[in-house]
Amino acid sequence: MQLNKLSIVASTILLAHQAYAEDFVRVQYLQYNENDNRVDVIAPSLEVNKDFGTDYTLNVKLVGDTVSGASPTYIDTSSGASAYNRGVVSNPENINKQNIDFEEDRAFASVGLTTRFENRDELTLSYSKSYESDYDSNTFSLNYLMWVDESKNRSFDITTTYQDNTILIKECDPFNYACSKSDAISGASSEQDSSLGHVQLGLTQIIDESSLAKVSIFYATEEGYLSNQYYNIVRNGNIVEAEQKPDERSSYGFGLKYFKNFGDLTTKLGYGYYSDDWEMDAHTLTIDNYYEVNTALTLGFGLRYYTQSEAEFYSNNPNFFTTQTIASMDDKMSDFDAMTYKLSFAYIQNEKLSYDLGINYYDQSTDLSATYFSAGVKYKF
Amino acid sequence: MKYIIATVMLFTLSGCVKDVSPWQKDIHAKAVMQEGDMNGLNQRFEEHIYFSKEGTKGGGSVSGGGCGCN
Amino acid sequence: MLKKFLLTLLLSSYIFAYNVGDSVDSTLVKKLSLENNKVYVLNFFASWCRSCKQELPIINTLNKNNIVGINIDKDSSKGKQFVKSLNLKFRVVYDSDNSIVKQFSPVGVPALYFIKNGKIIAQKFGAVHQVDEYIMTTLKEIK
Numbered sequence: 001m002q003l004n005k006l007s008i009v010a011s012t013i014l015l016a017h018q019a020y021a022e023d024f025v026r027v028q029y030l031q032y033n034e035n036d037n038r039v040d041v042i043a044p045s046l047e048v049n050k051d052f053g054t055d056y057t058l059n060v061k062l063v064g065d066t067v068s069g070a071s072p073t074y075i076d077t078s079s080g081a082s083a084y085n086r087g088v089v090s091n092p093e094n095i096n097k098q099n100i101d102f103e104e105d106r107a108f109a110s111v112g113l114t115t116r117f118e119n120r121d122e123l124t125l126s127y128s129k130s131y132e133s134d135y136d137s138n139t140f141s142l143n144y145l146m147w148v149d150e151s152k153n154r155s156f157d158i159t160t161t162y163q164d165n166t167i168l169i170k171e172c173d174p175f176n177y178a179c180s181k182s183d184a185i186s187g188a189s190s191e192q193d194s195s196l197g198h199v200q201l202g203l204t205q206i207i208d209e210s211s212l213a214k215v216s217i218f219y220a221t222e223e224g225y226l227s228n229q230y231y232n233i234v235r236n237g238n239i240v241e242a243e244q245k246p247d248e249r250s251s252y253g254f255g256l257k258y259f260k261n262f263g264d265l266t267t268k269l270g271y272g273y274y275s276d277d278w279e280m281d282a283h284t285l286t287i288d289n290y291y292e293v294n295t296a297l298t299l300g301f302g303l304r305y306y307t308q309s310e311a312e313f314y315s316n317n318p319n320f321f322t323t324q325t326i327a328s329m330d331d332k333m334s335d336f337d338a339m340t341y342k343l344s345f346a347y348i349q350n351e352k353l354s355y356d357l358g359i360n361y362y363d364q365s366t367d368l369s370a371t372y373f374s375a376g377v378k379y380k381f
Numbered sequence: 382m383k384y385i386i387a388t389v390m391l392f393t394l395s396g397c398v399k400d401v402s403p404w405q406k407d408i409h410a411k412a413v414m415q416e417g418d419m420n421g422l423n424q425r426f427e428e429h430i431y432f433s434k435e436g437t438k439g440g441g442s443v444s445g446g447g448c449g450c451n
Numbered sequence: 452m453l454k455k456f457l458l459t460l461l462l463s464s465y466i467f468a469y470n471v472g473d474s475v476d477s478t479l480v481k482k483l484s485l486e487n488n489k490v491y492v493l494n495f496f497a498s499w500c501r502s503c504k505q506e507l508p509i510i511n512t513l514n515k516n517n518i519v520g521i522n523i524d525k526d527s528s529k530g531k532q533f534v535k536s537l538n539l540k541f542r543v544v545y546d547s548d549n550s551i552v553k554q555f556s557p558v559g560v561p562a563l564y565f566i567k568n569g570k571i572i573a574q575k576f577g578a579v580h581q582v583d584e585y586i587m588t589t590l591k592e593i594k
Contacts, residue, residue, distance in 0.1 A: 152449025
């Protein structure tokens with residue numbers, strides 16, 4: 001189930017990044033649980049990183065995940081819990097926000113190759129594919145790192161990403177305008193596309209022996225089917241129909257980061273600004289600390305604060321929408337704050353073997369909160 | 382772009398930037414001084430949770446830094 | 452005032468760095484036990500430098516007699532452990548106070564210097580793909 005249901009396999013937009021030159025295999029287990037048993041995710045993953053001499057690094061990641069649970073949206077509860085219980089409801093009291101059950105298996109694979117030139121500039125090309133029964137996503141990404149000075153204390157980088165998504169609209173209902181098309185093979189009623197283009201410019205500056213700063217700006221544009229087929233809105237208080245978000249979105253923003261090492265303690269501070277033409281603005285503040293207890297054990301503790309304003313076409317009031325074509329009651333589009341509390345442990349057993357554990361708690365000012373956990377083993381070869 | 386130029390100017394003009402020599406990069410080579418979390422998959426997972434549960438997306442990790450000795 | 456500042460800035464970054472054609476200070480020649488009439492390859496490396504880890508096993512396959520490794524780890528025990536783990540067969544000098552590397556002042560690590568009769572004949576900064584071939588070719592050119 002695509003987009004808003006937690007899918008760790010659906011690609012995040014920035015994929016290509018500077019490769020860590022090291023030969024290793026990582027196996028990891030990830031688990032995510034929302035409050036009220038809304039969504040549970042179990043995701044085992046495998047990552048292999050291999051250097052070929054000093055000039056090439058290959059990185060391959062494979063993730064499979066199983067998602068189950070329920071996601072809330074407005075439906076006509078008099079005719080059972082399905083997101084397709086749409087239409088005019090004779091008794092408006094039967095329109096309620098209810099959890100819609102779902103279960104999905106997904107697969108994700110990515111491959112990235114880094115090439116280093118004679119002046120040690122780096123070019124990383126990546127491709128990733130994410131697949132689930134109603135969602136297919138392909139992402140191409142390119143990152144170029146250019147050292148500005150001989151001592152390699154300053155660098156520029158540019159990252160461009162293009163993502164193409166195909167969404168299968170699985171069922172039909174009278175309010176779904178795409179019903180007329182049918183896909184006999186997949187059983188889908190219709191196929192929708194969306195695409196995303198993203199470009200980011202970054203600058204990294206080493207300030208002294210123990211600190212550095214990073215600055216970046218980005219611009220992104222999306223077009224196509226940006227709605228969620230499983231999300232409904234209520235019109236005039238008595239009609240349930242599929243939500244419709246705009247079919248275009250452009251956004252920009254900037255990021256600032258500062259890393260400082262104080263001996264055993266390393267602190268990373270970050271701030272991010274986001275703005276788009278859906279009238280959404282967001283601010284993100286992060287602080288991550290890593291304490292090296294000894295050469296083997298590192299403890300990490302971090303906080304993240306996020307705040308966003310609501311989209312111009314969002315409302316949570318069932319009586320708000322009347323004639324508006326573009327309308328959404330998706331909580332993701334609302335005005336909210338969120339905090340993440342992070343704790344991690346990394347333990348190096350010997351030159352070859354290391355382990356890590358991570359426990360995070362995420363709390364939104366909407367009714368969403370979640371706990372997620374990861375355990376990994378890394379083997380260097 | 383103006384933010385990048387402004388920051389370069391800020392660093393350069395304020396004189397707060399030191400010309401760190403290659404043999405002084407041991408701290409910058411540490412895993413804890415690299416971009417992102419201690420491991421890439423955790424960071425990816427976390428980013429995806431935000432991608433799935435929050436209404437905005439864009440921006441990401443910036444290369445550079447480290448020991449500059451790759 | 453500004454001129455003086457700029458001049459100091461320029462001198463501080465360049466005057467102390469060795470370049471091709473420069474003679475290596477005699478105390479340094481002694482410290483590194485470099486004999487006259489012999490060509491040496493100096494390789495500056497650190498345990499925290501990943502491409503050094505890639506290059507060193509390749510350099511280790513070459514004739515050990517004219518290679519001198521200079522480990523620049525501030526903690527020489529880390530350097531020694533690193534050398535042991537890679538089983539390096541050539542001579543390694545531990546420069547934990549960084550006095551040697553400061554005199555050479557390479558602009559990157561790993562760094563290679565080719566020295567003949569106490570004079571720098573060639574130099575290369577940063578990682579080199581197939582470093583063995585690079586060293587052999589440069590040595591041939593020098594001889």
